[in-house]
Amino acid sequence: MEALELEQSKSIDGRLAFYPTAGPEANLDPKFAAVLEQLLSVCRSKGYNFRLSYGLRTPQKQAEYYCQWVKHPPALIDTKVNMLRQKGAPWLASVLLGFRDTKRTKNWVTGQLPGSGWHQWGLAADCYCYRNGKMVADGDDPVYRFYAEQAARLGLTAGFYFGHKDAGHVQLPSMAGADDIYTWSYIDEVMKARFGEKDIVALTKTSMSATELSESGSATALTFVPPGGAKKAAVESVLSPEIPPAATAGDIKIKGKSVYGPGNLKFGTLSGPGLINYGTTAIDQFFQEDANAFPDVPQSLQRVVRSVSANEGKLEAINTYDNAFLSVGIFQWTAGSGNAEGELAGLLDLLKARSPKTFATYFGDEGLDVEMRALQPHSLRYGYLILNRQRLDTANKKAQLRSHLWAYRFWRACHDTEMRRAQVALAMSRIDTFYTKAIPGRNGRSIKDYISSEYGVALLLDEHVNRPGHVPKVLMAGVDRFVAESKKEDPANWTDRDEAAVLKEYLAERADSGMTASSARAKRTAACAKSGALSIQRGSFAQLRPPLLA
Numbered sequence: 001m002e003a004l005e006l007e008q009s010k011s012i013d014g015r016l017a018f019y020p021t022a023g024p025e026a027n028l029d030p031k032f033a034a035v036l037e038q039l040l041s042v043c044r045s046k047g048y049n050f051r052l053s054y055g056l057r058t059p060q061k062q063a064e065y066y067c068q069w070v071k072h073p074p075a076l077i078d079t080k081v082n083m084l085r086q087k088g089a090p091w092l093a094s095v096l097l098g099f100r101d102t103k104r105t106k107n108w109v110t111g112q113l114p115g116s117g118w119h120q121w122g123l124a125a126d127c128y129c130y131r132n133g134k135m136v137a138d139g140d141d142p143v144y145r146f147y148a149e150q151a152a153r154l155g156l157t158a159g160f161y162f163g164h165k166d167a168g169h170v171q172l173p174s175m176a177g178a179d180d181i182y183t184w185s186y187i188d189e190v191m192k193a194r195f196g197e198k199d200i201v202a203l204t205k206t207s208m209s210a211t212e213l214s215e216s217g218s219a220t221a222l223t224f225v226p227p228g229g230a231k232k233a234a235v236e237s238v239l240s241p242e243i244p245p246a247a248t249a250g251d252i253k254i255k256g257k258s259v260y261g262p263g264n265l266k267f268g269t270l271s272g273p274g275l276i277n278y279g280t281t282a283i284d285q286f287f288q289e290d291a292n293a294f295p296d297v298p299q300s301l302q303r304v305v306r307s308v309s310a311n312e313g314k315l316e317a318i319n320t321y322d323n324a325f326l327s328v329g330i331f332q333w334t335a336g337s338g339n340a341e342g343e344l345a346g347l348l349d350l351l352k353a354r355s356p357k358t359f360a361t362y363f364g365d366e367g368l369d370v371e372m373r374a375l376q377p378h379s380l381r382y383g384y385l386i387l388n389r390q391r392l393d394t395a396n397k398k399a400q401l402r403s404h405l406w407a408y409r410f411w412r413a414c415h416d417t418e419m420r421r422a423q424v425a426l427a428m429s430r431i432d433t434f435y436t437k438a439i440p441g442r443n444g445r446s447i448k449d450y451i452s453s454e455y456g457v458a459l460l461l462d463e464h465v466n467r468p469g470h471v472p473k474v475l476m477a478g479v480d481r482f483v484a485e486s487k488k489e490d491p492a493n494w495t496d497r498d499e500a501a502v503l504k505e506y507l508a509e510r511a512d513s514g515m516t517a518s519s520a521r522a523k524r525t526a527a528c529a530k531s532g533a534l535s536i537q538r539g540s541f542a543q544l545r546p547p548l549l550a
Contacts (some may be wrong), residue, residue, distance in 0.1 A: 003473065006170030008043050009142060010225060015224055018287070027055055027122060028055045028056060028122045028123075028125060029121070029122040029123055030174075031289075032122065032123050032125075032172045033290070035154050035156060035285070036125055036127075036156075036170070036189045037156070038154055039127075039147070039150055039151055039154055039156065039170065040052075040127065042150045042426050043074070043129075043143075043146070043147055043150065044069075044183045046146065048129050048146065048147070049129060049130045049131070050127045050129050050130075050143075051127060051128060051129075051130055052126070052127050052148060053124055053125075053126045053127060053128055053168065054125065054126040055124075055125045056119060056120070056122045057117065057119035057120055058120070058194070059092060059095050059112070059114035059115050059120055059193055059195055060095055060099075060133075060193050062110065062112065062113070062114040062115070062117050062119065062120060063096045063098065063099045063113075063114040064099045064102060064189055065110045065115065066096070066099075066109070066110055066111075066112070066113060067096070067099040067100060067102045067103065067104075068102055068103070068104060068105050068107075068109055068134050069104065069106075069107070069108050069109060069110075070104040070105060070106050071108075072104075073099050073104070074101060074412055077096060077097070077098070077100045079441065080096060080113060081096055081100075082352070084096065084113070084188075085136040085156040086184065087183070087184035088109060088183070088185030088188065089184040089185060089187060089188035090188065091188050091191065091192040092113070092114050092115045092184070092187070092188050092191060093352070094424045095114050096113065096114055101363040104383075107162065107414055108291050112176070112177050112277055113166065113177075113179075114191070115178065115179075115184075115187040115188065115190075116177035116178050116179045117177060117178075117409065118171040118173055118178065118196075119328065120191060121172060121178060121329065122171065122224070123171055123172045123175060124170065124171035124172070125170055125171075126166075126168045126169050127168050128167075128168045128169070128378035129141070129143045129144065129147070130321075131143075131540035132435045135278070139165055139167030139168075140167075144160055144167040144168070145160065146531070147160070147167075147168075147170075148160030148161060148170075149527050149530070149531040151170045152310065152527075153284065153306075153528060153531055154284050154285075155172075155281075155282030155283070155284035155285040155288075156170045156171065156172060157170065157171050157173065157174050158170050159171075172280075172285075173280055174278055174279070174280060174282075174314065175278070175280070180266065180269075181265070181266045182264065182265070182266060183260065183264040183266070185264070185348045186263075186264050189514070205207075228462040233502070242261075242415075243412060243415045243416055244261060244262065244263075244265060244267075244408075244411075244412045244415060245261075245262045245412075246262075246265065246412070247261050247262050247405065247408050247409070247412070248405075249403075249405050252404045252405055252408060254270070254404075257269055257270040258270075259275050259404050259407075259534070261408045261412075267407070267408055267411045268317075268318065268320075268404065268407055268408075269409070269499065271319075271321040272320055272322070273317075273320075274319070274320030274321035274322075274402040274407070275318070275320055275321065275404060275407055276318070276320075276321055277316065277317060277318045277319075277407075277411060278314060278317055279313055279314025279315055279317035279318075279414070280314060280316055281314050281315040281316060281419070281420075282304050282309070282314050282315075283305065283309040283314075283315070283424065283427075284306055285331055286315060286424060287302060287306070287313075287422055290417065290420070290421070293421050293424065294421075294424070294425070294428070297448065298426060298542040299542075300444050300454055300535075300540065300542035301313070301428055301431070301541075301542065302428070302533070303432070303454055303458075303528075303533060303534055304454055304457050304458045304461060304463070304541065305424070305427050305428050306528075306533070307458045307462075307525055307533060307534055308331075308427075308458055308461045308462045308465060308522075308525070308526040309331070309427065310524050310528075311462055311465075311466075311521045311524055311525070312330055312331050312332050312465060313327075313329060313330055313331070313332050313422050314330060315329060315330055315414050315423060316329075316411055316414040316415060317330070317414075318407050318410055318411045318414075319332065320401065320402045320403075320404075320406075320407050321402075323337045323338075324336060324337050324342065324412070325337075325395075325398040325399065325401045325402055326398075326401040326402070326407070327343065327408065328344055328347065328410050328414065328531045329346070329347065329414060329423045330424070330427055331343075331423075331426070331427050331430070331465050332465075333346065333347045333426075335385055335392065335398055335401055336382075336384070336398070337395075338394075338395050339393050339394050341373060341382040341383055341384055342382065342383070342384075342385075343380060343381060343382060344385065345370040345371070345372060345381070345382065345383030345384055345385055345423060345425055346380065346381025346382060346383060346426065347374070347381075347423065348363060348368075348370050348385070349370045349372050349381060349383060349417055349421045350381065350425065350426050351418065351422040352364075352370070354418060354421070354422055354425075355422075357419040358413075358416055358419060361416075362409060362410075362412065362413035362416070362420055363409070363413070367387055367388040367389075368385060368386070368387055369383045369385075369386040369387075370383050370384070370385060370386060370393060371385075371386050378432070378433050378434065378436075378437040379433060380430070380433055380468065381426070383392075385398075385401070387400070429470075430464060431457065431461055433464075433468075434447060434460070434464055434471050434472065435447050435460075436448050437458070439472050439476065442476070445491070447460065447471075447472050448457075448477065448498075449491050449492070449496045450465045450479055450491045450502065451475070451499065451502070451503070452499070452538045452539050452540070452541055453496070453499055453534075453535060453536050453537055453538055453539070453540050453541060454529075454534040454535040454536075454540045454541045455503070455525070455526075455528075455534045455535065455536045456499060456502075456503050456536075456541075457541045458525050458528065458529075458534055459503060459506070459507070459510075459522065460472075460475060460502060462521055462522075462525055463510060463515060463518075466515050466516055466521070467513070467514070467515045467516075468516065470510075474506065474509050474510050474513050475506050475509075477505075477506075477509045478502055478503070478505035478507075478510075479502055479505070479506070481505040481509075482498075482501055482502045486501070487496070487507065494538065494540070496536065496537050496538050499536075499538050500536065507522050510522070530535075
């Protein structure tokens with residue numbers, strides 16, 4: 001018998017949503033709880049009363065929910081049980097089998113098998129809005145869109161955007177489930193160590209129930225302490241991963257489409273000639289956890305970079321499948337296509353300058369170095385990678401960077417604080433390469449004279465990351481269209497509305513410029529402005545002077 005029965009529920013978007021309850025389900029990883037508290041606080045500031053419905057969930061309850069859906073019949077459960085057994089997860093297989101014949105319902109609850117759902121790791125929560133004392137049952141209500149937008153701004157993944165929409169769900173990892181990171185045998189070991197044969201989990205004295213959370217508005221006191229001293233290391237949260245161990249080629253294993261390193265830790269999914277990993281740590285989370293990394297950087301600049309990173313990657317993001325051979329980090333710096341130089345060398349050069357020891361640990365000791373192009377004012381940091389004293393300046397030479405071992409090495413390095421700081425510093429410095437540079441034929445004016453809102457600068461930075469050669473040409477085409485219609489030639493006299501009109505013309509030009517997914521990227525940036533994460537007022541962008549990397 002579960003320690004706590006959820007006595008009441010209602011349907012939201014065709015799935016069951018539970019009323020706030022007291023009990024062990026409220027336990028959350030403390031760091032995830034801190035981010036959740038920020039989310040609920042932002043919602044409260046707008047008058048939206050969101051309450052936590054579900055936090056930590058046992059594998060037993062997850063299995064029950066999985067089996068409840070009418071589209072998960074006993075025959076499918078048998079198939080899943082056999083799969084778990086074959087993949088070394090006998091304990092989870094037995095848990096799932098125990099609910100094989102449970103009563104079915106047409107309402108969907110979960111698509112995640114027990115152990116895979118982030119609720120079992122304390123890294124997911126379901127929260128619902130209450131209006132006039134009643135739960136808002138319409139998942140399309142604007143309050144849930146606001147909740148999702150704010151969650152994304154804080155680096156969380158919102159169920160509102162799932163293919164099977166789950167309006168109240170938020171989670172820290174971007175991956176769908178734990179089996180996207182770990183082997184099933186490891187998940188089985190962790191879940192058995194954490195929950196054992198019990199249906200309840202040990203609570204700490206600092207834990208709060210969901211009801212208490214709803215009343216207090218605080219999530220920071222929700223704490224998960226796994227039982228068992230010997231197994232404690234096996235159940236550490238994925239929120240604050242320690243730096244993975246060094247690896248040799250023999251440590252890299254492929255199982256199906258998943259690529260694993262030492263300790264059966266998944267670090268990639270096969271794609272084309274290489275692999276891909278979207279990363280787990282958003283730049284918002286970086287600023288929260290390393291708040292003193294850049295004390296002199298204006299919040300305005302940080303907000304702009306945060307919004308653009310949503311269109312690129314997370315701190316541990318790795319890609320070895322496309323024509324640039326190896327792409328790394330929040331702005332996906334590459335080794336360069338063909339015989340071209342790349343910006344990845346610039347990232348490593350910056351790391352080498354900031355922390356020679358860190359560079360040596362992850363790259364220098366493995367025979368990797370950089371050869372940089374002479375740095376000119378307003379220029380990006382381009383160069384070649386040097387491997388075992390050989391410059392990687394052709395496609396054939398760069399092909400070795402597609403090896404899974406090199407992907408692992410870079411992924412491993414991206415867990416290091418110094419590597420993360422180098423990424424963020426390089427990302428923020430990119431604005432210096434185009435924002436104040438005089439535009440030919442424009443009477444000495446720069447982009448700064450035309451666009452000065454955080455929203456506008458974010459759009460331009462987004463284009464520059466994707467198509468640096470298009471800035472400022474595409475913007476000026478939009479400016480010229482605006483001036484032709486309005487006759488307002490001097491940007492010094494423009495209002496907020498004028499800049500908005502210029503940006504509208506600019507985005508129309510950008511959409512036809514060949515930029516990858518221009519409209520979709522623009523919508524995500526616009527969502528940041530709509531949520532208040534970016535200001536649309538002229539003069540709101542505060543650039544760091546002197547330049548960050550001067």
